Structures are given as C-alpha cells and as structure tokens.
Amino acid sequence: MSRPVRAVERALDILSCFNHDELALSLTQIAERVGMNKSTVHRLLGTMDSKRFVHRSKTTGLYHLSFRFVEMASLVLQDVDLQRWAQPYLQRLSAECGETVDLAVLDGAYVIYLQVVESPQRVKLAAAVGQRLPAFCTASGKAFLAYLPDDRVSKILSEGLTKYTDYTQVSLAEVYEDLRITGERGFAISEQEYENDINAVAAPILNTDGTPVAVIAVAGPSYRLPRERLMTLGQSIRATTDVIAREMGLATLSAFVSNTVAAGNARQSK
Numbered sequence: 001m002s003r004p005v006r007a008v009e010r011a012l013d014i015l016s017c018f019n020h021d022e023l024a025l026s027l028t029q030i031a032e033r034v035g036m037n038k039s040t041v042h043r044l045l046g047t048m049d050s051k052r053f054v055h056r057s058k059t060t061g062l063y064h065l066s067f068r069f070v071e072m073a074s075l076v077l078q079d080v081d082l083q084r085w086a087q088p089y090l091q092r093l094s095a096e097c098g099e100t101v102d103l104a105v106l107d108g109a110y111v112i113y114l115q116v117v118e119s120p121q122r123v124k125l126a127a128a129v130g131q132r133l134p135a136f137c138t139a140s141g142k143a144f145l146a147y148l149p150d151d152r153v154s155k156i157l158s159e160g161l162t163k164y165t166d167y168t169q170v171s172l173a174e175v176y177e178d179l180r181i182t183g184e185r186g187f188a189i190s191e192q193e194y195e196n197d198i199n200a201v202a203a204p205i206l207n208t209d210g211t212p213v214a215v216i217a218v219a220g221p222s223y224r225l226p227r228e229r230l231m232t233l234g235q236s237i238r239a240t241t242d243v244i245a246r247e248m249g250l251a252t253l254s255a256f257v258s259n260t261v262a263a264g265n266a267r268q269s270k
Helices: 006-015 025-034 038-050 070-096 139-145 148-157 172-185 226-250 250-269
Strands: 054-056 063-065 100-107 110-117 132-134 188-191 200-206 210-222
Touching: 006 025, 006 038, 006 054, 006 070, 054 200, 063 139, 070 100, 070 110, 070 139, 070 210, 070 226, 100 139, 110 139, 110 250, 132 139, 139 200, 139 210, 148 188, 172 188, 210 226
Parallel strands: none
Antiparallel strands: 054 063, 100 110, 100 210, 110 132, 188 200, 200 210
16 A cells, blocks of 8 residues: 655645535634644645635635536536436437437547447447547537637637648637537537548537536438538437436536535625
C-alpha cells in the first residue's frame, strides 16, 4: 500500500470543513478546524482557488466551495445514472430508425462516446465506446456547443478548425451561424462534415438551466439519412432527450444546486 501524500490529505481535510450548515468559512475558522497554521492553509486555499475548487468572496473574504464540484458531480451522473437511464431509449431509437445511436459527453474540444447501439443493417457506421471526435464539425459536438456559454464556445473553437472534408465548415462566421440555428430548432445536424458519406443528427440532454450534460445522436450513411430525414429524426431525438432529463431528475439536481448556492450567498450577505 502506498503512503498517503500529506499535502493532498491536508487539502482534502480543508474541503471537508464545508457542509450544508456552513457553506462559507473564514481562513481562521478553517485553520482551527484542520489544526494547521494560517499560512499553510492560505497557500493550500490559493492553489484550490486557482483550480476552481474553492472561491474567496471579494466582499466578505469568506471561502466557499466552487462550481468545479458541480461539474464533477455531473460527470458522475453521466457515467452512472445517465447511461443506465439512456440505454433503453438508445435501443428503441436504433430499432425505430435502423441506424447507429450513441450517447456522448463533452471533453474539452472533443466529444467522447459513452454508449453505442449499432445499426442492425449490413451497411452501418463503425463507432466505438471511448472514441473521441472533434466537437465543432460533428452533430454531437454542435449539439453541445449550441447550448454552452459564449466564452466556453470561443475557447473551444480557438483550438482550431480542421477541414476534414469538402463539407467541413472552417469559417467562424459559418460555425457560429450553424450553432445559432441549432439552438433555435433544438438539435444539430452534420452532413459529411467530419467524414465523407456520413450524416448525423443529435440533440442534448439539458438540465433546467439549459446546460447540456450529454447528447444523443443518430448517424449513418448519407444516402439513408438525407436532410429531410435528419430533420424528422431530430424532433424524435429531442423528444427522447427531454424524457430522459425528466426521468433522471436532472431538474431536481439543478434546483438543489441553485438553492444551495443561493443559501450560501444569503449567509455571506448577512
């Protein structure tokens, strides 16, 4: 068994000081509870602040947990509950449309497949769990980008727009316009933008604040998925993602987080 790393233990002890009754703490309170001197605690808090695990209020000087934990909690939901809830819907969609259906999450400038239900047809899209594809030119990726904050989208697009096919949009103006249209209709389409002769359509699973936690997509040969069929399937996928979000209780999670943060802000303002 490997020996514990003292600095990590101390950082975790600091994070464990926060609870539902005490959402904001001073440097002195934290130092007293973990039994460390203030200078050591201050250095550790500074590091955790830079990594977005804690945040120090400029108004009160108090520390509280940051939204990095919400992001990580959503990953746990995506990896466990979301896959469990989504599986029967993915299978149903694949059976209904006869194409490959997948569930993906966003990882930086890429989407990663968590689940793939392959098409029953002989000619089908070859996809694999764990495969990473660029977000800006895939239906799954665009379904994410259309619902993310502008600054995050800008950061992702700044990593570069590679022209994979003759149909890949590499103009920022065109990409942003596509994302605007995607947000308005509720689903994204990609027509041979990443791979020749492959089309796809995708819709996001949203929580109540409109943040996408995952995306479901249908993909297949372009001759079986012309524009007209993509538009029809898009409506079906969006209806499915809405049902999954309700059944998973993502609305409840989002409301809980919002209430917790509001309570913390209220305590700090007193």
